[in-house]
Amino acid sequence: MGFWVLIVAIAVNLALSLVILTRATRASSTAYFGISALFIAFWALGSLLLVYGSTVDIAYVGLMIYLIAPMLTVLYMVLFSKYFSDVATKGKIGAVASYTILTVIFAIVTLVQVPGSHVVVTLNGMEGNRINLQFGWYLFYSTFFSLMFVISYVYLFFGLLKSKGRVYFQRRLVFIGIVATSMLALATNIALPLLGYSGLIWLGPAWTIFYILTTCYAMIKHGLFDLRLALVLTFTYALSLASLTILYYILALTISAIFLRDGAAEGINGINLAIALLLAFLFQPIRKFFDKFTSNIFYQDSYRVDAFFAELSKTLSSTNNLHILLQRATQKISQTLKADDASFVVYTGEGRTEQIGVGKYARLTHKDIAWLDEQLHSSEIQPKVLAMLDEEEEALRRMMVSHRIAIILPISRQGEKMGYLFLGEHKRSGYSARDLRVVRALADELAIAIQNALSVEEIRELNGHLEQRISAATKELRANNVQLQRLDEAKDEFISMASHQLRTPLTSIKGYISMLIDGDVGEVTKEQKHLLNEAFVSSERMVRLIGDFLNVSRLQTGKFVIDKHPVDLALLVQREIDGLEQNAAARGMKFEYKKPKDIPMLELDENKIQQVVMNFSDNAIYYSKEKSKITVSLKKGDGYVEFNVIDTGIGVPEEEQSQLFNKFFRATNARRARPDGTGVGLFLAKKVIDDHGGKILFESKEGKGSTFGFRLPIPKK
Numbered sequence: 001m002g003f004w005v006l007i008v009a010i011a012v013n014l015a016l017s018l019v020i021l022t023r024a025t026r027a028s029s030t031a032y033f034g035i036s037a038l039f040i041a042f043w044a045l046g047s048l049l050l051v052y053g054s055t056v057d058i059a060y061v062g063l064m065i066y067l068i069a070p071m072l073t074v075l076y077m078v079l080f081s082k083y084f085s086d087v088a089t090k091g092k093i094g095a096v097a098s099y100t101i102l103t104v105i106f107a108i109v110t111l112v113q114v115p116g117s118h119v120v121v122t123l124n125g126m127e128g129n130r131i132n133l134q135f136g137w138y139l140f141y142s143t144f145f146s147l148m149f150v151i152s153y154v155y156l157f158f159g160l161l162k163s164k165g166r167v168y169f170q171r172r173l174v175f176i177g178i179v180a181t182s183m184l185a186l187a188t189n190i191a192l193p194l195l196g197y198s199g200l201i202w203l204g205p206a207w208t209i210f211y212i213l214t215t216c217y218a219m220i221k222h223g224l225f226d227l228r229l230a231l232v233l234t235f236t237y238a239l240s241l242a243s244l245t246i247l248y249y250i251l252a253l254t255i256s257a258i259f260l261r262d263g264a265a266e267g268i269n270g271i272n273l274a275i276a277l278l279l280a281f282l283f284q285p286i287r288k289f290f291d292k293f294t295s296n297i298f299y300q301d302s303y304r305v306d307a308f309f310a311e312l313s314k315t316l317s318s319t320n321n322l323h324i325l326l327q328r329a330t331q332k333i334s335q336t337l338k339a340d341d342a343s344f345v346v347y348t349g350e351g352r353t354e355q356i357g358v359g360k361y362a363r364l365t366h367k368d369i370a371w372l373d374e375q376l377h378s379s380e381i382q383p384k385v386l387a388m389l390d391e392e393e394e395a396l397r398r399m400m401v402s403h404r405i406a407i408i409l410p411i412s413r414q415g416e417k418m419g420y421l422f423l424g425e426h427k428r429s430g431y432s433a434r435d436l437r438v439v440r441a442l443a444d445e446l447a448i449a450i451q452n453a454l455s456v457e458e459i460r461e462l463n464g465h466l467e468q469r470i471s472a473a474t475k476e477l478r479a480n481n482v483q484l485q486r487l488d489e490a491k492d493e494f495i496s497m498a499s500h501q502l503r504t505p506l507t508s509i510k511g512y513i514s515m516l517i518d519g520d521v522g523e524v525t526k527e528q529k530h531l532l533n534e535a536f537v538s539s540e541r542m543v544r545l546i547g548d549f550l551n552v553s554r555l556q557t558g559k560f561v562i563d564k565h566p567v568d569l570a571l572l573v574q575r576e577i578d579g580l581e582q583n584a585a586a587r588g589m590k591f592e593y594k595k596p597k598d599i600p601m602l603e604l605d606e607n608k609i610q611q612v613v614m615n616f617s618d619n620a621i622y623y624s625k626e627k628s629k630i631t632v633s634l635k636k637g638d639g640y641v642e643f644n645v646i647d648t649g650i651g652v653p654e655e656e657q658s659q660l661f662n663k664f665f666r667a668t669n670a671r672r673a674r675p676d677g678t679g680v681g682l683f684l685a686k687k688v689i690d691d692h693g694g695k696i697l698f699e700s701k702e703g704k705g706s707t708f709g710f711r712l713p714i715p716k717k
Contacts (some may be wrong), residue, residue: 003058006048007700009205012212013041021217032080033215039076042069042683044205048185070189072202077178085159085171140191149182177214181207202536308336309445310658316449317662320456322346325449326356332704334423335536337435341404341424345369347417348457359424364403373417376410383439384408385431407431407438418454421446439657448664474706483652502546510539516647517582533586540583544618545679547611562691567604569641569712570595573634576613590628591617596638600714608688615681616645616708622674624649636714644697644709652700661686661696669702685710 017037046069049062156175163171189204203648223286267578315328326344334342345364355363364372376384386406389397400408407423421442426435512538515521524532577593584591620630624647631646652660656667664679686696689710700706 002109003048003052005206006044006051006202009208010048013205013208016212016215023616028061029084031078032076032083036073036076036080037212039069040205040208041072043073044208047068047205049204066201071144074145078148078152078155081155081159081178084174086162087157092246094656096566126686141257142194145186145190147710149186152178152182173214177211180214181211184210197310208492292565305434306655306658308438309441309655312445313659313662313665314440316445320453322348322354322450322453322457323356325453326354327358329446329449330358333421337423337431338427338437339406339423339425340427341422344419345422346411346419346454348454353419357422368399368403369420372408372420376408383410383436385436388514395540407436407439409443411443411447413451413452418447444668452664473483502542506539506543508544510536511542513539514582530586533582536670537583544611544614560687560691562605562608562688564603564605566601566610567606568599569602569604569609569643570597570599570634572606572610573613573643576610576617577632580614583618584621584630587621587624589621589624591632592631593632593634596634596636599634599641600636602712603640603714603715604692605688609692612685612688612710613643615685619708620645620647620649621682623647623670637711639716640711640713642697642711643710644707646705646707648705651702651704651706655701657698660698682708 014037017034042065046062046065047097052065053059053062056633155174156171156178158170160168160175170259184207187203188200192200209255218417311613312329312332315327315332318328319325326346328340330344333339341357343355343363345356346356348354353369357363364647365502384393384396384400384407386397386400389400400406403422404424405422407421407426409421409423411418421439423439425433431439511534516524517532517536573593576596577591604694617630617632624630628648631644633642633644633646650669650673652667654668659665660667661682663683665683666679669679689696689712692712694710694712697709697711698707
């Protein structure tokens with residue numbers, strides 16, 4: 001049994017050290033851990049040769065390795081403990097030199113003493129070799145290990161005291177593994193030999209299994225050394241090779257028993273070749289099986305961030321009912337982040353709150369919420385994580401513990417607090433750094449959805465009160481419902497009329513300002529011209545905003561209609577670019593557009609396509625660097641016409657690109673560059689192009705620029 005235990009110890013420690021030293025980062029603690037695991041493998045090899053060597057010479061070689069390898073193991077274990085615990089990191093070179101010199105001194109004494117009569121190795125048949133030790137020398141040798149283990153304990157203990165969160169769980173597991181391994185090794189390899197019994201020295205390397213198991217668990221569940229993927233791949237290939245080996249022996253024994261019962265050896269080579277070919281074909285299916293098997297074990301908590309946000313955005317836009325919205329959001333968030341509880345507290349106005357949650361969450365009283373508001377100011381948008389609270393937040397810690405809350409995410413909009421998202425403990429391994437980043441990114445998405453739902457709720461309540469009053473006042477005259485419908489229609493007509501009427505004076509204002517800029521009514525100074533240009537740009541923006549909001553209103557009421565007629569798209573683009581030249585010039589920019597001659601007439605809604613072209617071009621002006629060039633292209637393809645606006649502006653962050661064309665969504669850097677945006681322009685552009693049977697074109701790289709455009713089909717004749 002001891003023979004196979006040592007073989008396993010050699011294989012496990014050697015594999016772990018190779019994974020760490022070839023895949024890990026260059027941090028000191030990581031390298032020291034990998035080297036210590038390598039010397040454990042040598043320690044196990046020395047024990048194997050010492051106990052099971054067939055000659056005295058082999059046993060003496062094993063003895064040398066058996067005595068020296070553990071000393072190097074504990075040397076690097078101490079160094080690992082020191083830098084992993086982040087204790088007294090100053091004087092790194094001095095600490096390494098001190099521990100190394102101490103080890104060398106003990107090693108020299110050991111090597112001097114071994115050749116003499118202090119350690120005697122004798123062969124003892126199949127039961128293994130026996131070693132006789134001189135008590136005084138081995139006591140001196142044992143003192144070194146006891147001292148080094150105590151130093152490791154001290155480093156790990158103080159590192160554990162000052163750690164929190166994921167680091168705390170990593171250090172606790174490593175501390176448990178080292179203490180358990182060292183205690184068992186001291187018992188079988190130090191205490192018992194000093195008492196005259198050395199028959200269990202082969203167990204020393206075997207006890208490192210505890211150390212390996214706890215460390216691997218820390219790697220897989222708590223991200224130690226960032227080697228989770230490497231371990232999973234190693235585990236996958238190990239299982240695959242083990243399965244193939246077992247299958248080989250089963251097939252070989254079975255075929256030999258059936259076909260070679262008479263001891264014939266002629267077919268052995270052919271049988272081995274056939275089995276080898278069979279296993280070669282089976283390797284890929286077996287590896288794929290274990291890939292899936294290990295992924296199910298080690299990656300149960302994994303999820304794609306972009307897919308999660310896309311699904312959450314879809315969930316948040318699926319309803320305007322606040323109660324249903326919060327219920328669906330809590331289910332989605334708790335399911336993805338593996339939270340045992342998740343709940344919302346949202347202020348609904350006039351001192352009222354809405355509380356929705358999943359799991360066995362503890363409801364908060366109005367007093368609890370009021371106290372929490374005092375602790376977290378309206379400007380506080382960072383989540384509060386229980387495992388990361390400092391001593392100054394002890395009251396908040398007690399509150400979170402009493403309500404089984406692990407994370408509090410304040411939700412606010414434009415400095416006004418709207419509520420909180422509470423997450424309970426993680427169901428498996430604790431929240432990762434990626435989980436916390438996802439939670440931080442949830443704040444804006446949730447704030448917009450909740451604000452929209454509250455606005456709809458408010459309108460719904462107002463409509464409800466209005467309907468009750470009308471119903472009470474006209475109880476005997478139900479025909480007034482027709483009048484209410486007429487009023488509703490009049491409201492839509494008024495919005496449409498008001499929008500058109502607002503456009504008319506704005507157009508006049510633009511015209512007069514343009515005349516002033518051109519000097520038609522007298523020469524203007526440079527400063528006056530600058531101010532007039534600003535007024536001209538603002539008036540144009542007002543026209544576009546009126547058009548956007550009118551179209552959004554039409555979408556809500558189902559009156560958004562595409563009115564197609566033949567349009568010269570090349571001429572339309574030329575007009576829009578000419579109209580925006582002044583805006584661009586005011587910012588030192590220039591449009592580059594060459595009108596193509598092969599664009600056919602297309603059946604389009606001219607006003608709406610014009611709005612899309614203007615929106616893309618206007619965005620390029622506002623989000624590009626000053627004195628830059630904006631390239632506009634229109635070309636004919638195989639069965640389609642393609643339009644593009646290419647800028648060198650701020651671009652769109654990759655993680656936010658999937659949400660860019662959602663209603664009211666604006667990228668983070670866009671909100672900083674242009675706080676007054678509405679977030680409806682791109683939403684409407686996609687709606688217009690989709691209704692024309694076309695496709696939106698979009699490419700972007702943050703800090704480099706963006707390409708916005710569309711592709712429209714050319715009808716077949």
